[in-house]
Amino acid sequence: MNHIKLFDKQRRTHKRGAGFTLLEILVAMSVITIALVAVFRLYTQTISMNHLLSFNTKAPFLAQKKMAEQTSMPGKEMGDDTGDFGEEFQGYTWAVSVEDVIPGVLETEDWKRIDVRVSMNVDAYTYLLRRYHFSRD
Numbered sequence: 001m002n003h004i005k006l007f008d009k010q011r012r013t014h015k016r017g018a019g020f021t022l023l024e025i026l027v028a029m030s031v032i033t034i035a036l037v038a039v040f041r042l043y044t045q046t047i048s049m050n051h052l053l054s055f056n057t058k059a060p061f062l063a064q065k066k067m068a069e070q071t072s073m074p075g076k077e078m079g080d081d082t083g084d085f086g087e088e089f090q091g092y093t094w095a096v097s098v099e100d101v102i103p104g105v106l107e108t109e110d111w112k113r114i115d116v117r118v119s120m121n122v123d124a125y126t127y128l129l130r131r132y133h134f135s136r137d
Helices: 002-017 022-071
Strands: 081-084 094-099 110-122 124-135
Touching: 002 110, 022 110, 022 124
Parallel strands: none
Antiparallel strands: 081 094, 094 110, 110 124
16 A cells, blocks of 8 residues: 555655746747847848849949940930839839039030949949040031
């Protein structure tokens, strides 16, 4: 009979220590939450960096293309203009500004300053290409 009491006592002790306390569950959930927040931040930073890298790769080429179009025009036809790059480069826009420049040493009015600004996602990222162009009409 003494043997049966010992068995019951071990069984009751085992039942009480088998589960987790509320404190242990809260600590575990806190650790999991901190880990998930860190992973989410890393994910959003990666997406942001990919957008920036894509813009820094495409914008110079798009600006050069628009600059080539402007400099191939006769000087009188050059002027301020804006637009986008179509469906191929959605979210990318361009703006061209042309200004007459009179250098101090050269007494000619044939110099133009051409600024091409390429933007993505409504000026979230911008790239500026400036060139001075001599055009004799």
